[in-house]
Amino acid sequence: MRGRGRGCGARLQLAPPGRVSPGAAGGDGDADPRRLPALRVDVRDAVFDRYRLGHLTASLARRPDGLHLERFRIEHPAYGASGSGAWTAGPAGQRCSFDFRLESGDARGLLLALGFAPLIEAREAEVVARLHWPGPPDARFLAR
Numbered sequence: 126m127r128g129r130g131r132g133c134g135a136r137l138q139l140a141p142p143g144r145v146s147p148g149a150a151g152g153d154g155d156a157d158p159r160r161l162p163a164l165r166v167d168v169r170d171a172v173f174d175r176y177r178l179g180h181l182t183a184s185l186a187r188r189p190d191g192l193h194l195e196r197f198r199i200e201h202p203a204y205g206a207s208g209s210g211a212w213t214a215g216p217a218g219q220r221c222s223f224d225f226r227l228e229s230g231d232a233r234g235l236l237l238a239l240g241f242a243p244l245i246e247a248r249e250a251e252v253v254a255r256l257h258w259p260g261p262p263d264a265r266f267l268a269r
Contacts, residue, residue: 156261158191158212158219171199175240190215194223203234204250212262219261227252 164185171181179201186193191213199206208225229235232247 155219158214158261159187159189161187161192163187177201177238179238191219197225201238203231203238204229218259221256221258221260221262223254223256225252225254 164183166181166183166185168181171178178199181197181199183197184195186195191211193213194208194210196209197207204227206225206227208223210221210223210225212221213219227235227250229250230248232245232250233243235250236243236245
């Protein structure tokens with residue numbers, strides 16, 4: 126769908142965790158990342174759980190071993206973040222990886238944006254992480 130002048134918008138409702146469309150499920154009913162489609166995302170005001178992320182862009186590619194997050198970028202008034210990742214399946218089961226860099230010139234604003242009390246006094250903040258875990262992405266991945 127194309128619009129003139131102003132951009133078009135759409136609402137996308139994803140299935141709750143644990144419920145997967147039959148075409149994306151493997152033999153045991155769990156989502157199979159090798160069957161999920163490639164996707165380009167541009168969300169002006171992304172929200173994940175209780176976190177207001179800001180402007181999110183991402184490019185996900187379908188490969189033989191699963192879904193690869195080729196790149197993502199988040200732009201928020203208090204911080205910026207970018208990175209990549211993957212959700213793959215193989216003989217040893219499913220695995221996830223998520224590598225990112227987060228930078229902020231407003232550490233207090235960053236903490237508030239992520240739902241934390243601003244207990245640290247700093248102007249700048251930088252976080253670099255390489256996360257890897259067995260299994261699919263799910264609601265528990267933040268607790269791992």
